[in-house]
Amino acid sequence: MTTSTGEAIQFWVLGIVAVLGALGTVGMRKAVHSALCLAGTMIVLAVFYLAQGAYFLGIVQIVVYTGAVMMLFLFVVMLVGITAADSLKETIRGQRAAAVLCGIGFGILLIAGIANASLHRFTGLAQANAGGNVEGLARLVFTTYVWAFEITGALLITAAVGAMVLTHRERTERPATQREQSEARVREGRNVTPLPAPGVFARHNAVDVPGLLPDGTPSELTVNQTLRARGQVRDVGGEQERRVRKLEQRSDEYVEGVTEGEGAPEGGRDRSGDNDGANHAEGAAK
Amino acid sequence: MNPANYLYLSALLFTIGAAGVLIRRNAIIVFMCVELMLNACNLAFVTFSRLHGNLDGQIIAFFTMVVAAAEVVVGLAIIVTFFRSRHSASVDDADLMKL
Numbered sequence: 001m002t003t004s005t006g007e008a009i010q011f012w013v014l015g016i017v018a019v020l021g022a023l024g025t026v027g028m029r030k031a032v033h034s035a036l037c038l039a040g041t042m043i044v045l046a047v048f049y050l051a052q053g054a055y056f057l058g059i060v061q062i063v064v065y066t067g068a069v070m071m072l073f074l075f076v077v078m079l080v081g082i083t084a085a086d087s088l089k090e091t092i093r094g095q096r097a098a099a100v101l102c103g104i105g106f107g108i109l110l111i112a113g114i115a116n117a118s119l120h121r122f123t124g125l126a127q128a129n130a131g132g133n134v135e136g137l138a139r140l141v142f143t144t145y146v147w148a149f150e151i152t153g154a155l156l157i158t159a160a161v162g163a164m165v166l167t168h169r170e171r172t173e174r175p176a177t178q179r180e181q182s183e184a185r186v187r188e189g190r191n192v193t194p195l196p197a198p199g200v201f202a203r204h205n206a207v208d209v210p211g212l213l214p215d216g217t218p219s220e221l222t223v224n225q226t227l228r229a230r231g232q233v234r235d236v237g238g239e240q241e242r243r244v245r246k247l248e249q250r251s252d253e254y255v256e257g258v259t260e261g262e263g264a265p266e267g268g269r270d271r272s273g274d275n276d277g278a279n280h281a282e283g284a285a286k
Numbered sequence: 287m288n289p290a291n292y293l294y295l296s297a298l299l300f301t302i303g304a305a306g307v308l309i310r311r312n313a314i315i316v317f318m319c320v321e322l323m324l325n326a327c328n329l330a331f332v333t334f335s336r337l338h339g340n341l342d343g344q345i346i347a348f349f350t351m352v353v354a355a356a357e358v359v360v361g362l363a364i365i366v367t368f369f370r371s372r373h374s375a376s377v378d379d380a381d382l383m384k385l
């Protein structure tokens with residue numbers, strides 16, 4: 001059986017996509033981008049399986065790999081920190097160059113080995129798939145490979161138990177009740193009241209904007225601990241401080257104008273009044 | 287088209303995956319590269335199945351998928367546990383047994 005022109009075109013177009021996806025998996029700095037590139041490669045491989053008569057495997061590839069396995073990967077990436085980019089610092093000097101060299105050498109060996117084989121034409125799966133691909137696979141799984149199939153079941157159960165054992169954490173002490181927490185706060189004498197809310201004295205009431213103290217400095221206490229740890233606190237304190245200082249300076253100028261210019265206070269006062277009104281309008285708009 | 291083209295692609299993907307395992311330091315990406323290598327093997331198995339005209343290659347690819355699924359579950363559980371204790375997913379930080 002020879003391959004059709006359509007299959008050749010499909011191979012060259014999708015083959016390039018698959019290789020680009022694989023290179024992206026290795027080269028992307030962020031784990032999420034790597035995962036998306038790998039998902040693309042896996043979908044291309046699923047198309048190749050379908051094109052080669054492995055209908056069951058093609059569908060399973062999409063359902064199991066791009067569906068379940070990649071979802072699991074993305075889940076762990078979210079858990080481990082989506083912003084955590086890989087550091088590009090080499091820990092062993094020359095290791096990266098050596099790895100690339102090894103990869104190229106290995107690839108040349110592998111491809112040269114395949115080039116030595118005399119492969120000219122596919123036998124084709126028309127006969128093997130005659131009774132249906134799934135039926136053919138089922139016959140093999142439950143006759144020739146039934147022992148391997150049973151072992152696979154044991155493997156899956158072991159893997160499930162192993163994952164549960166690895167990720168499960170036993171709670172060794174009783175969680176503190178609300179009463180105990182409040183008593184501990186009083187005993188420490190620090191933050192006896194609940195923590196101040198964010199944004200109350202700032203311009204925004206978003207949770208990542210710290211509340212401002214009377215002198216205009218932001219209060220770190222008002223922002224959630226997690227946001228603080230991630231460094232996602234949005235600081236508007238500086239801007240607010242600048243505005244307060246500007247306002248004070250303007251009022252000082254106004255007071256000076258009133259005290260020294262008794263002769264012609266009208267114009268100055270009017271101008272200042274306008275200014276003040278404009279300030280209020282600006283504040284309201286903001 | 288020469289049937290070996292699929293095998294060349296498979297070899298290329300396997301090589302890229304292997305190089306990725308050596309190059310990258312993030313445990314999750316190293317793991318993805320291992321998945322890429324397993325997938326490249328599956329492509330070779332499916333191609334051989336078509337070359338020889340029987341379904342045994344597809345059965346082996348099917349078992350590879352099952353083993354890969356089990357491997358992903360345990361491996362990611364290890365990464366999550368490691369991240370909890372070290373707050374890092376880098377393979378360089380797993381150096382507790384280093385002299």
